[in-house]
Amino acid sequence: MKPHHHHTTHRADLPALTDRLRQKSHKITGARQAILEILRHHPHPMSNKEIFAALPKGDCDLVTVYRSMHLLESMQMVKRFDLGDGVARYELLAEGDDGHHHHLVCTRCAAVVEIEDCFTGELEEKIAQRNGFKAITHKLEFFGICPQCQ
Amino acid sequence: MKPHHHHTTHRADLPALTDRLRQKSHKITGARQAILEILRHHPHPMSNKEIFAALPKGDCDLVTVYRSMHLLESMQMVKRFDLGDGVARYELLAEGDDGHHHHLVCTRCAAVVEIEDCFTGELEEKIAQRNGFKAITHKLEFFGICPQCQ
DNA sequence: CTGAATGCAAACAGTTTGCATCCCG
């Protein structure tokens, strides 16, 4: 039985992460290390502003967070999620992980639960064929009221 | 066999639409009629700016479009969709229709196809129970490359 | 006539960009 990925995937150590930067000849800067360190300790999607706020005070500029997240996304070291407000949020990806999973978001308190379940590939294939589309992907997020807020 | 809803649902005539405004004692203004008329003739989700652009020149202010769409959404006369960019888009709803359907969006040309299929309610129930959430809903959108763009 | 609806200007939030300076490799 293949071990569950789950949140252990977020626990790659910092050297392993910076190595991935080095391999693509990007510089290992203080800002990037600090950002990766934040993401490593945070299992749920974080917005740029949240990352910035979590950073040791004045560690880098908010703009640098934006630029870093773009870089990390293009390297597939993080995955971007849209949770319905117009705010980009990111989660660290394990190497080789495509990060395909979904979230269950409380509409009252914004608590987030990771969801591994998904519908079968058949549905996607059917939709692709019927409409002649290729390379189909999907975005799926669940919303509801969490136990605490009920 | 129940007749397919599909886009015929968008074809309610203007008087029927304005009646729904009247019933809730909202005023039937030129701007609102013009906006409803645009939506009626447009089967796919439209952004505020697109609606504004489609309006007979200078028919109303962009701000009025925003305010009108909020009103129509609160009355459940339109449904809001998020297609992944941070832009709100709206589709007219038939009376009593909850508008639950999804879209298949071309990532090259932004063409949109309405999708009626969805996964079974079982999945949602399972997720609700497992996590103790209530009143679960979901947002689901498909992305791919349309026949023309391939 | 009266409150709801509108137009206009301005504020806001999230994000991107230009440019001079800085610092990793």
Add this chain to the structure above:
DNA sequence: CGGGATGCAAACTGTTTGCATTCAG
């Protein structure tokens, strides 16, 4: 030392708000 990375200011987009004016009922 050189080019990528950063900070700062400013632009940009989508959206919201305040306020005086207008108009549907």
